[in-house]
Amino acid sequence: xxxxxxxxxxxxxxxxxxxxxxxxxxxxxxxxxxxxxxxxxxxxxxxxxxxxxxxxxxxxxxxxxxxxxxxxxxxxxxxxxxxxxxxxxxxxxxxxxxxxxxxxxxxxxxxxxxxxxxxxxxxxxxxxxxxxxxxxxxxxxxxxxxxxxxxxxxxxxxxxxxxxxxxxxxxxxxxxxxxxxxxxxxxxxxxxxxxxxxxxxxxxxxxxxxxxxxxxxxxxxxxxxxxxxxxxxxxxxxxxxxxxxxxxxxxxxxxxxxxxxxxxxxxxxxxxxxxxxxxxxxxxxxxxxxxxxxxxxxxxxxxxxxxxxxxxxxxxxxxxxxxxxxxxxxxxxxxxxxxxxxxxxxxxxxxxxxxxxxxxxxxxxxxxxxxxxxxxxxxxxxxxxxxxxxxxxxxxxxxxxxxxxxxxxxxxxxxxxxxxxxxxxxxxxxxxxxxxxxxxxxxxxxxxxxxxxxxxxxxxxxxxxxxxxxxxxxxxxxxxxxxxxxxxxxxxxxxxxxxxxxxxxxxxxxxxxxxxxxxxxx
Amino acid sequence: xxxxxxxxxxxxxxxxxxxxxxxxxxxxxxxxxxxxxxxxxxxxxxxxxxxxxxxxxxxxxxxxxxxxxxxxxxxxxxxxxxxxxxxxxxxxxxxxxxxxxxxxxxxxxxxxxxxxxxxxxxxxxxxxxxxxxxxxxxxxxxxxxxxxxxxxxxxxxxxxxxxxxxxxxxxxxxxxxxxxxxxxxxxxxxxxxxxxxxxxxxxxxxxxxxxxxxxxxxxxxxxxxxxxxxxxxxxxxxxxxxxxxxxxxxxxxxxxxxxxxxxxxxxxxxxxxxxxxxxxxxxxxxxxxxxxxxxxxxxxxxxxxxxxxxxxxxxxxxxxxxxxxxxxxxxxxxxxxxxxxxxxxxxxxxxxxxxxxxxxxxxxxxxxxxxxxxxxxxxxxxxxxxxxxxxxxxxxxxxxxxxxxxxxxxxxxxxxxxxxxxxxxxxxxxxxxxxxxxxxxxxxxx
Ligand SMILES: Cc1cc2nc3c(=O)[nH]c(=O)nc-3n(C[C@H](O)[C@H](O)[C@H](O)COP(=O)(O)OP(=O)(O)OC[C@H]3O[C@@H](n4cnc5c(N)ncnc54)[C@H](O)[C@@H]3O)c2cc1C
Ligand code: SF4
Ligand code: SF4
Numbered sequence: 001x002x003x004x005x006x007x008x009x010x011x012x013x014x015x016x017x018x019x020x021x022x023x024x025x026x027x028x029x030x031x032x033x034x035x036x037x038x039x040x041x042x043x044x045x046x047x048x049x050x051x052x053x054x055x056x057x058x059x060x061x062x063x064x065x066x067x068x069x070x071x072x073x074x075x076x077x078x079x080x081x082x083x084x085x086x087x088x089x090x091x092x093x094x095x096x097x098x099x100x101x102x103x104x105x106x107x108x109x110x111x112x113x114x115x116x117x118x119x120x121x122x123x124x125x126x127x128x129x130x131x132x133x134x135x136x137x138x139x140x141x142x143x144x145x146x147x148x149x150x151x152x153x154x155x156x157x158x159x160x161x162x163x164x165x166x167x168x169x170x171x172x173x174x175x176x177x178x179x180x181x182x183x184x185x186x187x188x189x190x191x192x193x194x195x196x197x198x199x200x201x202x203x204x205x206x207x208x209x210x211x212x213x214x215x216x217x218x219x220x221x222x223x224x225x226x227x228x229x230x231x232x233x234x235x236x237x238x239x240x241x242x243x244x245x246x247x248x249x250x251x252x253x254x255x256x257x258x259x260x261x262x263x264x265x266x267x268x269x270x271x272x273x274x275x276x277x278x279x280x281x282x283x284x285x286x287x288x289x290x291x292x293x294x295x296x297x298x299x300x301x302x303x304x305x306x307x308x309x310x311x312x313x314x315x316x317x318x319x320x321x322x323x324x325x326x327x328x329x330x331x332x333x334x335x336x337x338x339x340x341x342x343x344x345x346x347x348x349x350x351x352x353x354x355x356x357x358x359x360x361x362x363x364x365x366x367x368x369x370x371x372x373x374x375x376x377x378x379x380x381x382x383x384x385x386x387x388x389x390x391x392x393x394x395x396x397x398x399x400x401x402x403x404x405x406x407x408x409x410x411x412x413x414x415x416x417x418x419x420x421x422x423x424x425x426x427x428x429x430x431x432x433x434x435x436x437x438x439x440x441x442x443x444x445x446x447x448x449x450x451x452x453x454x455x456x457x458x459x460x461x462x463x464x465x466x467x468x469x470x471x472x473x474x475x476x477x478x479x480x481x482x483x484x485x486x487x488x489x490x491x492x493x494x495x496x497x498x499x500x501x502x503x504x505x506x507x508x509x510x511x512x513x514x515x516x517x518x519x520x521x522x
Numbered sequence: 523x524x525x526x527x528x529x530x531x532x533x534x535x536x537x538x539x540x541x542x543x544x545x546x547x548x549x550x551x552x553x554x555x556x557x558x559x560x561x562x563x564x565x566x567x568x569x570x571x572x573x574x575x576x577x578x579x580x581x582x583x584x585x586x587x588x589x590x591x592x593x594x595x596x597x598x599x600x601x602x603x604x605x606x607x608x609x610x611x612x613x614x615x616x617x618x619x620x621x622x623x624x625x626x627x628x629x630x631x632x633x634x635x636x637x638x639x640x641x642x643x644x645x646x647x648x649x650x651x652x653x654x655x656x657x658x659x660x661x662x663x664x665x666x667x668x669x670x671x672x673x674x675x676x677x678x679x680x681x682x683x684x685x686x687x688x689x690x691x692x693x694x695x696x697x698x699x700x701x702x703x704x705x706x707x708x709x710x711x712x713x714x715x716x717x718x719x720x721x722x723x724x725x726x727x728x729x730x731x732x733x734x735x736x737x738x739x740x741x742x743x744x745x746x747x748x749x750x751x752x753x754x755x756x757x758x759x760x761x762x763x764x765x766x767x768x769x770x771x772x773x774x775x776x777x778x779x780x781x782x783x784x785x786x787x788x789x790x791x792x793x794x795x796x797x798x799x800x801x802x803x804x805x806x807x808x809x810x811x812x813x814x815x816x817x818x819x820x821x822x823x824x825x826x827x828x829x830x831x832x833x834x835x836x837x838x839x840x841x842x843x844x845x846x847x848x849x850x851x852x853x854x855x856x857x858x859x860x861x862x863x864x865x866x867x868x869x870x871x872x873x874x875x876x877x878x879x880x881x882x883x884x885x886x887x888x889x890x891x892x893x894x895x896x897x898x899x900x901x902x903x904x905x906x907x908x909x910x911x912x913x914x915x916x917x918x919x920x921x922x923x924x925x926x927x928x929x930x931x932x933x934x935x936x937x938x939x940x941x942x943x944x945x946x947x948x949x950x951x952x953x954x955x956x957x958x959x960x961x962x963x964x965x966x967x968x
Contacts, residue, residue, distance in 0.1 A: 012659075013572050013684050074716055076848030080683040081572040170848075172931035293583060454959065456927055457902030459843050459852070461814045462532070462581045463565035468574050477581060498929055500573075502845040504852055504899035507927050511959030522903040522962060 013081030020068035027061030038130040039115070048133035055151070059159050066163035075170035077500055079469070087423060088285045094423035102420030109411050112145040138191075139198035147194075153278065154190040158182055160281035167284075173495050173508070177270055181277030188214040189274045196240070207236025211244045214272050216251045218311040219437035221410060223248055225402070226322050257444065263510060264451025265441035266493025273437075275414065275430060279471065280494060283419075283427025287471035287496065290426035296473055300433055300490065305373060307409060308439035313380045314405050316342060320384055321399075339385045343378050350374040353447065362519040366446060409434060428471040432490055442489030450510040451493065452518045453486035455479065460505045466497035480505050487518045523548050525828055526609060526617060528599050528766070529625030530554035531563060532814055533795025536821025537623055537828070542590045545829055550591070551617065553609070555598035557649050559584060564814055566652050567676045571683040576649075602770050604788050621828050624778055624786070624793040628760035628812055635756075637730030641737040643754045646677050655680075655755075662686050664751040666741045668727045669758035670697050672844050675710070677755045678719055679847055689720040689749055691727055691741075693758075697846075703859040705869055705878060706896050710846045712875060717847055730754050760812055762797040775799045777810050782834040783827045784820060792828065794820040804837050807856060813842060839906050849876055854905035855892025857882045865891070868915070868946070870939040872897070879939055881915065888914035898935070899927040904962060919943055920954040924962050 034054035037043055043050045070078065086093040107114040116126020124132060128143050131151060135143035161182040168174035189212050199205045209231035217223040232241035259267040269276045279287075316339075323335035333341070350371045353360075360367045418430030431438050445451060453476070460483075466476035472490045476497045479486045486506075498506040511517055525541060527534040530552050538550050565579040587594050600612040608616045630645025632638045642658045644651055665681050667674050670692030681688045694700060696707040697714065714721045726744040733739040740750045762777035773779045773787040777799030784792050795817035800809040819838060826833040840856035861867050866885050871878040877897035883890045889912035893905050904925045908918050922936040940951050955961050 012570075012656075016685055074848055079571070079573040083575050084572040171929060172933075173929040176931055456899070457841070457906070458815060458818065458838075459841065459902055461564040461843075462562040463568065464562060464574055464578045464581065465565070465568065468578045481581060495929060502850065503843040504850050504927060507899075508930060509959045512963055517963060517968070522901075522966060522968075 012084040015081075015085070018068050020072075021065055024061050024063075024065030024068060027057050027064060029061070031055070031057030031061060035127060035130070039127040041126060043130060047130055051130050051133055054130070055155060058155060062159040063162055066159075066166050069163070070166040070169070077502075078167050079500065082285075082288060088288070090289065090424060094286075097423040098421055101422065102416055105416045105420050108145055108149055109415065115145050115148065117145045118142075135194075138194040141197075150190055150194075153274070154185050156282045157185045157274075157277045160284070161277075164281050164284055168499065171495075171499050174499060177266075177495070178280065180271045181273070181280060184214050184272045185274050185277050188212055205236060205238050205240070207231060207234045208240050209237060209244065212274075213244070213247060215274070216256060216268070216437060217248065218308070218315065218440060219273070219275075219435060220248075221311055221315070221402075221405065221436070224315050224319050224322075226318070226325070229322065256441065257448075260441050260444045261449055261513070262451075264449050264491070264493050265438065265445045266451065266491075266508075268441060269431060269438060269492035270494045275418070275435065276428075276492060278419065279422075279427040279431060283422050283471070286422045286427045288426070288468050289424065290428060290432070290471050290473035292467050292470070292473050292475050294475075297475075300473070303433045304435070304439040304442070304490075307434055308436045308443075309373065309377055309380070310405065311409070311436035312377055313384065314402055316381050317384050317388070318399075318402055320388060324388075339381060342381050346374050346378045346381070350378075359515050360447070362515050363446070370443065370447065409436075426471055426473070428473075428492070431492065432472050438490070438492075445491070446487065446489040448513065450513045451487075452509060452511065453491065453498065454507045454509045454511075455483055455485055455521050456503075456505045456507065457521060458483060459503045461503055463502065465500045465502060466506060469496050469500045471496070476506070483521050485519055485521060523620045524618065525550055525621045525623065526619035527552045527623040527625055528554075528609065529623075529627055529795065529797075530556070530560045530594070531625060531627050531795060531817060532560075533627070533798075533817030533820055534623065534625035535560045536818055537625065537794060537824050538592050539590070540822045540825030541828060542592060544825055548829065549593075551593040551595055551619075553595045553597060553599055553617075555596070558594060558596045559587070561649065563647070566646065566649070567680050569652060570655065570680045599766065601768070602766050602772075602791075604770050604772075604791060607790070620790065622791045623824065623828070624766060624791065624797055625795045625817070626763040626766060626797045628796040629763050630756060631759045631761055632756055633758060635727055635729060637732060637738065638756065640730055640732050640754075641735070642752055643730055643738050643756065645756045645760075646673055647760060655753075658753045659684065659686065662753050664689070664749075665753040665755065666691060666749055666751045667755040667757060668741070669756065670694055671757060671759060672698070673760075674755070674757035675714070675846055677757055678714065679717075681753075681755075682717055682719055687720070689722060689751070690714060691722050691725040691743065693724070693726045695724050697721075697723070699859070701859060703867070703869075703880060703894065705871055706851070706880070706894060709849065709871075709875060709878065709896055713847045713849050760796070762799065762810060762812075764797060775809075782836075783832050784824050784835055785827070792824060794824050800835075800837075807837055807840065811837070815841070839909055841902060841906065849897050850895075850899065852895045852898075852900060852902075853893065854900070854902060855882070855890075855909040857892040868939070868943050870935065870942050872935065877935070879935065881918065881939075883915040883918075887912065888916065890915055890918045893925075900925045901927040901962070904965070907966075915943075916949070916951050919951045921965060923953060923955050923957040924965055926957045 031054045034050055083089045087097060113119060116124050116128040118124040124142055128145055128148055131143035131148045134151065135141060135147045161178050164178050165175045193210055193212055196208050197210060200208055209228060222228055231237060232245040234241060270280055319338060353367060353370055357367050413434040414430045418434065421429060460480040462477055462481045464477050466480060470476050471494060472492060474488050474491060476486055493508055495508050498508060525548055527538055534552055538552050541548055541550050559580050560582065561576065561579040562581060565574060568574045569576055569579060598612040599609045601610050603610055608618050610616050628647065630647050637643065644654055646655065664687050666689045667677050668691045678688050678690050697710045699707040711721060728742045728744045730738050731740045731742065738752060738754050740748050741754055742748050764774050764778055767774045767778060771788050772791060777797050778786050778793035779801055780786055780793050780798045781801055784794055784798060786793055796812040803809045820835055823833045823835045841854045843852045845851065864885050866883055868881045869878065879898055880894040881890060882892040890908050892909060893900060919940050922939065923934065926934055926936060934957060937953055940953055944950055
């Protein structure tokens, strides 16, 4: 097909940059220039003022741009030119974005001194130093590269969240859920943890661990780490640490199963989660770049469930070695109780699914995979118990194992590839292929949830908008055109497929949790 | 058995898919001169507007066809030879069939306007039309679109998306008012104007003027007005493509005439989709329904007949949908745009003028006959159920929330609609059910 060539004949979708757009972009530019100057060692006096100026330029400029982009046009779907513009179609600008963001992540994780992070007692310089005043204000300590990152991250979700809300100002579902991710990012991920650590300077606390209350194991893979558990149980954290531990456990075992049952995994992935929040706001211009092929789906299933399996076993291993080091009986439950409790839980779920298999007529194959997966996990847990010693878990040292997981999954995948590659692979690469939390919630969504996307009878015209704009790479059309509902583990319930459908075919719904009602239209 | 299908649109492809589903052995060949693979014609506009690329409009991945052993032949058929059961390609090669399906679709109407074949003048139907449109769009200063139907407004929106100034000539007094009731039609007029398009109602094309290179330079309307432009879109409807009947005994009307088994007058030759004309339709319904759903509904039935299990095609209760710039439209049930004797229309229009709900019912039996919805989505299954079972208007209104298919958190207007009904009728109907999927299942007794 000669399409690309012929399409380049005309100037498809000339950009309509009004003076307002340009003013917005210039203000953003000013903020970026200030940050660059700081990065290269400038702006050493009036630091607080310059920081305020830089951050507010990014915010004001971004919001100005968004206003002129959406608010003086009629309400409606705004996808004109998406595949013509370079930034949203893997063009040159897209690649430049990708490289710049990736470099930022590389600096952040491995070369923080490039950003000006002071080491070995030295003070900060460069861009990190620019953030000192804000950090001191919030928690009474100089900034770190993580503080800089957290600030950028939050700012991106807030500013681009406003942009997204305006883009979808005809769609209350989009508005409310975006407001929700903005709220959780600002409050739960940014302000509360910083303020909590500022309490450490007061008389009653000395050792409150860093905690993001909405971040849940297994996304938060260090939750059960030696240092984290110790910190949560340490007297210096007062009762706060203990409540973090209890809340963390309650999230995983009570809150999440409950909400996922009623609403699907969307309650977390596109209403609460920070990774999801960034993907839905900053990542929105790139959602269409996800791979929709069957091959990608197959890869996804092995990948994400592999990561989940690994995350579970690694956590068991870490807890196991915690017991080895600290004595088997020292905590609420003993090591044996922990190991055999886990085994019982896993096998219990497998047995329950097996006995309920009649309910899952439409998804027999998935049931088989789930049961095999649970048995493999159980075998892994038992192997850990018998093949491990004080220092090693199944002949591998457990802390290096965890470090490698942190390196590959926690850092490289979620940060560098997950965000750095937004403009190349789409906005939810991490959520789709790498997030153990998404894997876990996805399994529940597939088997035990009232959530589905309903197809409106025969109205589908197979146009493909839904599939194209599904950030999770789900071929929504393949179901809609057959009149089938969409019940997919990976669906994060962003609702964009339903929004862009020009024929009103799709609706996100919670209904009876029966196999028939979920799989087929009425 | 070898079944040959001419046309890889929704009609031809649905037939092919169902043939394979029913019979693993039958040999299936699908011929098309347009594109190698099936794509969604309804999505042509989105390619031009940059919402999608061509590859996104293909409902099946390219490996699907080989896997399902559906042979694809990207060639033009120039004529049929029913006596030797062969199709003849334009390169004179031939292919033999045991059974033949004509699914050749439609072509744009050109009503003999002077200048209708100039450069820069075209309809919008095929993939090739999209390519030429792309070519004429380069440096385009002004475009004129002629014909106020569904494809016309799509073409207007397409050009408008690229900031090309458009004049829209509509012959009728109001947009598509042959089909659309007055309120809805007016709403679309306003939507078109709101987007800054120069909409000319009651305006007809007289001729298209040429520049020295044979390219359109202006149109002249029947009022004698000359409008300068470098592109003219002719979207005054489509007609079935039946040129393959030439030189054969296949009877044609406007389309290939078919019986209820979709067989033409020549044995073993069938027709489906846009190009098929039913000898007999449901009273009031057209014998040619050139919409996506026709092909989609005929395909499965035809596949059975082809495999020796004659199955009659029955027109389903009418439904359709479209989008007029940013206003979505859905309709369920077939009804004339103006109330007939014994008919009443309940029409509710949102104050912002972008949403409306119309419910048509019979004044003597009270049975609901149809829904016309602008900017509001209703659930097809339940609307069609109400129509098919002649549910009285009061019952429908009491349960109207069950029909609401708008996204979560959207404001619901069912209470306002009922209030309007109560004011008009003096009755006191109350909303009984809340919007909920479980409620819908319960309503259906599931
Ligand atoms: C821009 C546009 C938007 C539309 N939007 C909607 C909509 O929103 N909803 C709706 O219901 N309908 C819509 N329609 C109408 C709908 O697309 C058609 O009704 C439907 O595609 C017809 O399908 P078909 O399979 O009968 O024919 P087609 O899709 O036309 O397929 C026929 C194929 O046969 C090929 N062919 C014909 N003759 C020969 C030959 N001699 N040799 C080789 N190949 C041949 C043609 O090239 C073509 O590829 C739209 C149409 C257009 C053009
Ligand atoms: S299927 Fe729809 S709701 Fe689910 S992730 Fe894809 S676009 Fe979002
Ligand atoms: S966007 Fe709507 S009409 Fe288009 S393929 Fe998807 S469900 Fe069908």
